[in-house]
Amino acid sequence: xxxxxxxxxxxxxxEFQRRDWSFERIGWIAMLLVVAAALLGVLGKGPISNAERLxxxxxxxxxxxxFERHGARTELTVFxxxxxxxxxxxxxxxxxxxxxxxxxxxxxxxxxRQVSIGDRTLFDIAVAGDSARLTxxxxxxxxxxxxxxxxxMGREPMTLSQFVYP
Amino acid sequence: MESxxxxxxxxxxxxxxxxxxxxxxxxxxxxxxFVLLLIIAETVQQAMISDDNxxxxxxxxxxTLVGVNVLLSVLKQRSRKLEQFLEGAPVxxxxxxxxxxxxLDKERIDAHEIATAARQHHGLxxxxxVKYAVLEKDGSISIVPKExxxx
Numbered sequence: 001x002x003x004x005x006x007x008x009x010x011x012x013x014x015e016f017q018r019r020d021w022s023f024e025r026i027g028w029i030a031m032l033l034v035v036a037a038a039l040l041g042v043l044g045k046g047p048i049s050n051a052e053r054l055x056x057x058x059x060x061x062x063x064x065x066x067f068e069r070h071g072a073r074t075e076l077t078v079f080x081x082x083x084x085x086x087x088x089x090x091x092x093x094x095x096x097x098x099x100x101x102x103x104x105x106x107x108x109x110x111x112x113r114q115v116s117i118g119d120r121t122l123f124d125i126a127v128a129g130d131s132a133r134l135t136x137x138x139x140x141x142x143x144x145x146x147x148x149x150x151x152x153m154g155r156e157p158m159t160l161s162q163f164v165y166p
Numbered sequence: 167m168e169s170x171x172x173x174x175x176x177x178x179x180x181x182x183x184x185x186x187x188x189x190x191x192x193x194x195x196x197x198x199x200f201v202l203l204l205i206i207a208e209t210v211q212q213a214m215i216s217d218d219n220x221x222x223x224x225x226x227x228x229x230t231l232v233g234v235n236v237l238l239s240v241l242k243q244r245s246r247k248l249e250q251f252l253e254g255a256p257v258x259x260x261x262x263x264x265x266x267x268x269x270l271d272k273e274r275i276d277a278h279e280i281a282t283a284a285r286q287h288h289g290l291x292x293x294x295x296v297k298y299a300v301l302e303k304d305g306s307i308s309i310v311p312k313e314x315x316x317x
Contacts, residue, residue, distance in 0.1 A: 008298050008310070013255045020254060021272045027186025071216060166175070 043165060044069050057156045059083065060092075064148075068140050069165045073105065078134045080152055082127045090127050092134065093120045095149035101142035101164075108135045122153070140164040169223050172214050173230035180210065181252070188274065189254060193305030253303045260299035263312065273301055283307035 034043070041049035049067040054060070061079040068074050080090050089112060096119050107114075111123040111134070125132050143164050151157035184191060192199050214227055242249040257269055259280060270276065280299045284290035288311045298310035 008258065008261075008300070010256050010258060010300055012258050012300075013250065016250050016255055017257055017269075020250075024186055024188060027182070031183070031186065 042067060044072070045074075051160075053158060053160060055151070055156050055158045059152045059155045060150070060158055062150070062158065062160060064160060064162065066161070067163050067165065070140055070143050073137065073139050076136045076138070076148075078136070078150070079131055080125060080127065080134070081131045082129075088126060088128070090125050090132065091153040092123045092125055093151055093153060094123070095120050095147070098146060098148040098150075101140065101146055102138040103141050105137045105139060108137070120149075168216075169214075169218065169226040170230050172216065173227045174234065176210050176214050177231060177234050180206075185252070185254070189301060189303065189305035190273065190275065191305070256303055257301045258298065259301050259307070260296055263294065263297055265293075269301075275301065275307075280307055280309070284309045284311070 037043050039046065041047045044067055045065060049065045050063075051066050052061065052063050059081050061081075063077040063079075065074055065076075078092060080092060082090055092111075096116065099121055107123070112126050113122075113124040115122050123134065125134055140162075143166050145161060145163050148160040148162060149157055150160075192203055215223065238252060242252060257273060259266055259269055259273075259275065265277060265280075277293060280296065281290075281293050283299070283306075284293065284296050288295075288309055290296060290309070290311055295312055296309055297312040300308045300310075302308055
């Protein structure tokens, strides 16, 4: 297509070009926002993603990430508190709906016993002192928003939500 | 199935990012552009292949990427709007010896780069010898020299 302002046979389109330049600049801002979001932890590990929740009866404290990424190894740490009624072992349960969406790589320290009952999996934890820690190392296998239900047997359950990016 | 979507996703993202970055981004192939290209290739490779190093997966990915490329080239040929959108359009930087400073600014090019192109391709000594300079879609600068007045 001939250019109107010169004899040069070039496919120039200044109207399009102006829009293209604006598009470019909007794109730069978008890229900047992606980096900023990553630094803040909206796209994965970082300040906004790092979360800690305490159950209403204080029996359970969970440190987890609100935002995770598909295929990226991550952790979830549970702190359980023993009360006078429980013996030397505490049973923690986690919803199978959550466990099915992850590839569990390891639990540290290893639970005494691990059984699946109905729609949840139980972990018997030996508690020597007042409290015990249990760290689950896992790789998310499903994308999108997910719910994690967990609790100590016979105590108040807790529901957490996590978003997994592709 | 996942491989196809991974391939398409990476293709789309790279297309948008390089479109946003501007025509000259990987054109100049200075040392830094070269390094950038290598780093991007390495980063993206992980996302596309994930943990599947099988032969089948590589065949799927190659077919997906080349297939999209062919499909887009067919569509681009049919629609000028789409071609412009995907590839951008050439910009006239110098016209009848006059430099369009505003366009240079927008494209982040300075007059030295036009002079370089003029030297490299036409052996021109000065910018004044350039009649037309066009920033092509692929980011190269093409030059039309002024006809020399000979005695």
